[in-house]
Amino acid sequence: MTIVPIGAVTAAPKIAPASAATGASGGGDFASALAGGLDKLQQMQTNSDNMAVKAATGSLTDVHDYMIASTEASLATQLTVAVRNKAVEAFNDIMRMQA
């Protein structure tokens, strides 16, 4: 009996950069920085996923490499969430402004 190998975990589809924000003057910098950060985060999570597959299939040479990759992915996610929360908070502050 042959054991079917476990397929790689596919990463979530890439989030498109907010094109509407680039229309506003001075808004392009933040939007592109955010999109770049998301790309980097996705890259780290893909790396971590690949390491997990390697660990499961027994082809992982360094155990600590997987733990470091998952730690980095977790930190990058926390950073992204913190940035997002701050951005939403700022947006809400502006929306609450009264004339």
Add this chain to the structure above:
Amino acid sequence: MPIFDSIGIAGSGATTYRKWLDAVSDNIANMNDAVSTSSAAFRARYVIAQPANDGHGVQVGGIALGSANGRVVYDPQNPLADAQGNVRMPDIDLGDQMGQLMMAQRGYQANLSVVDRAKDAYQAALQLGRNA
């Protein structure tokens, strides 16, 4: 790894110490390989550590090999012994290897501690302004 430099650097250190552990285990495993005096003895493995090419961390530049002469030991009972009753053994000292084993193990743990502390530091930075 541009954002989390210290974690990547400590990871390269952990990989280097892991290779040192591999080299020590190879030396200890082959410590008692007896060969006839006409052939070369097992050569001890030594890891050559050097700064990484990209300037971040450490890497293994190669493996240096010990002496092939080894020690000539009088052991007439050994089927490999020559006419004088001698065999050739590797020149590996177990005490020296155990010392290297401890250094490699502690170095590995030290690098993993750096990863842990760096993670804590980054998480503390993310808490900045959380309660403002």
